[in-house]
Amino acid sequence: MSRIRSVRSAAAAVAALDRRTFLAATAATGATAGLGLAFGPGSGSAGASPPATAHAAARRVAQAPAAPSKAGTTLEAFSAARGTTGYRRLAAGPAWARAVRTEITGAKAGRAGRRTALASFVQLTDLHLTDVQHPMRYEFLRAGRPGAWRPHEALTVAGAASLIERINGLRGGPATGAPLSFVMTTGDNTDNNARIELEWFLTAMNGGRITPNTGDPRHYEGVQNSGHTAFWHPGQALRDADKALGFPRLDGFLEAALRTVNSPGLRLPWYSTVGNHDDLAGGVYSFGRDYATDFATGKRKLEIISAAEAERFSQATRQGTDPRGTRMKTLLEAHAKDMRTVTPDERRAPFTRAEYLAAHLDPAATGPGPAGHGYTRDNLDQGTLYYAFRISDDVVGISLDTTDPGGHYTGSLGTAQLRWLERTLKAHRDDYVIVFSHHYSRSLDNRNRDPARPGEARHGGDEVVALLQRHPRVLAWINGHSHRNEITPRSTFWEITTASHVDFPQLARVVEVVDNHDGTLSLFTTLVESAAPHRTDFSDLSQTGLAALYRELSFNAPGVSQKLAGDPTDRNTELLLRKA
Template sequence: MVKGFNRRQFLQAIGVGISGVPLLGAGSTTGTTLDRAATPIGATGYRRLTAGPGWPLVLREDLATAKPGRENRRTALACFVQFSDMHICDAQSPMRFEYVHPVIGSGAHRPQETLTAIGSTALVRKVNSLEKGPYTGRKFDFVMTTGDNTDNHETVELEWFLQVLNGGTITPNTGDLARFEGVQNANLQQYWQPHTSASDDYKVKGFPAIPGLLDAAIRPFTSPGLDVPWYCTVGNHDDSVVGALPDGLLDGVYTGRRKVVGFGSAVETRKVAAALTDPKYVTEALALLTTKGVVRTVTPDARRVPFTPGEFVRAHLDPRNTGPGPAGHGFTTDNADGKDVYYAFRIADGVTGISLDTTTLGGFADGSIGWHQYRWLEDVLRRGGDQRFIVFSHHTSRSMGNVLPDRRRPLDPRLTGDALVRLLRKYPRVVAWVNGHTHRNEITAHGSFWEINTAAHVDYPQHARIIEIVDNGDGTLSLFTTLIEPEAPYQAGYDDLSESGLAAHYRELMHNDVHLNPARLGKPADRNTELVLTVR
């Protein structure tokens, strides 16, 4: 059951008495989407953004009935922030498939993708400015990234990702360090060319010319880094070619000069696009990619070499990347060979987190869980005693149907999302499964626990999510899920190429992407919610 709060219930839920006096331990809704949210101006065409009204708190009683007076009894158990699908992107890399975007949509090419590091830094700034949960006032215990931290698992993208979260000066540029060498200044009709007023497929739909944007996008900037510890979960874009193809097929392209920016034939384009989802097209697509296509010659860069799962883990373990901690960001030396990229960790007294690896090196975007990891997970849950568990993964229950073998454990059977749901339901002290991958906000009840899926940072609507877990003192728990937006203006002048101006342009561009999917925003019951469940 889903209920909207009236004013009295809303004030009590956020810890404000009827007189308006904050209750003990209350936080503040200021700076969250409870307070205000990005709203397009106008109804059609390319639209600029403004601050619109905040979204309501929605009470969901699918799993348990909310009892009156709980706001005066509750005890905060944990409070954390979920980041997901940052897709920190080397937009100039030869190993990209931008030209298939008319066929498969925004996942191949985004007009804002040159600004991913700056856009994610704006979310870091937001977390630092908020410091605590809006309902409990509890300081954030940590931030968890739920995968697709990089776009194409390049070493340089991993370096930028770590610097965004840990802090430091980032130069988001590869190849020729004096100029941009991507599709967005290749004077091709199918890509937005911000540097010129000449027509292209995006300007026909109202996109502006922003001279100097590409130069600004590749200049150095500084991330303050998170003020709280952060943990990492791996996603398919962190261990596969564009998150879809197995390594080893095109590895030499990453560090080469030959960047395919299109094909003369629509048939050839569709064949390459098909290879990203269907194995039977892979051989033909490889031949096309290495022998045909419209080619832009770019400056080679050894930093584009793809990293392995082991290198991904070891980069987190490197003391230079500890930042606000913890050392390894959840990973330990047990994960260092990259074979088993999952772990459990303490969230707070009585609350344990479990980070899973739902990717498979067999290729293709969707995931599954191997039998070895499944048995490890069951053992952790079985031995959990009076602990409550929060499970994290990249993939959702409905995007775990890819049972191709993983070459790290080639004989290990792969299990689907349905199997994982059944396992989690066997252990009623699992209260939530938090994930990403779909780039949309969606919250699903699974009998005894909640699945909380949060939209991407790289796409509309660019949200992160605060999750607060409270004991209501009446036999129920509540999970408050509050979406937050980046610390950036809703609108900036097109001559504003400062860091905050670029972060504003990043958000505006994704809100106007020609492949925009409004459903990714989710319904009100998928955004700011109180999710009630029974204490077990």
């Protein structure tokens, strides 16, 4: 059993903390050496702008930077496929070079000998830790859209543990050697908005044992032993659609996928940002809570529908015309007699936004810190999921909540949050600022009203970009959601979008902020893969072997774009900025 308490009990645990105890715990959390500073757990709340002197409590820790190193990064090697057709095996391939980008300002000679580091950290995004036996999954759409289900989904926990192992092994920033000070995960930490997935996520990040199995503890109950040929059945001779493409038969795969995983936990403090899959059913629907709970914890699971019906439904979902899930409910009711009977499990219940906050604030979830992982008791009291925190003496971070509780997978900001963001930027006019969110700017086009605040307007990406451009010390907006690497100049700052860790190429990104002492700053971005071997061994179903399979299966997943790695200029980069 996980050492992280369930989210059901987390709210009660937080309620038992008086404010003085909580603040004391916050101030004392793991002093992590980064650029000579122990960075604290967060300096702001959603209720008020953080004070400009928020860094005053940081304790100095002497720690010399390491020598810059490519080891463990895509500057050293990257997984590459052998062959050109069919199921392709992976092996270590050529490294990705670093591209210098000067669209915002030019690069001056000699800067490498002058630069000093201001911040160095890691971004994770779109882990999608998945209960693959959950009744409210939309795998049944695969008949009309192959990408609606991933053959490797059962291995998300093993893959996350391997990524954490890789981050722990990095000595410092690959470009500067500066000590890494924290990790930020930019949302879609879970996949089905399920309490058990949230418990798995917190345990993976903090360290501990995770058994990625729900329902009947004795055997798997899901689409991979359903007999439907639309899905890969690794332990059967069934000639399914994926085996027809070359996917292997792997006896014992499902049993191995449900075994207990040991996560080493991050050695660095980590911060959390919420994504649409953390807040909505399947990342899309704003169902009524009672309906979602009854279905998620119940005994009925729809596994397949016709290809024509699946395609019609997928198209409507992409258009965003059913944010409350009315048509989804109708579809599920129409196929009630076609559903498989599975073992009910209360741990699959959806978590509320308050429960998400409470789970992070639970003292049992502190791990390497900070307490709350950016969130505070003020967030819980006010029902907000955005905050500011001190990165270093010179740099402040802002984590936004871009999910739209009104439904659909695109996002937006409510008026209250947009005004808070403006106040926070003004309060930190003398600091450099890095903004984090789940959605990237072009995906912030959702105007569905928040059911809890029906009178509040919603605001899109253009408004956020314009606001950030009015504050010249904003350096970057770092996000995910698209599952694709993309770096875009925004006149005064860089928008950095990073690929997921569920779809190939399964990456995280190291970001280093440096002062070139010539009127310019540089942001170095370096992509890293998990610690799993590049080459797989079909006979190795250990935790390490499964993590390697996770990557290779994701590369071969039908229907997945082969462009998610982005262009070379979206990968390992040096991004130049004018020094304001």
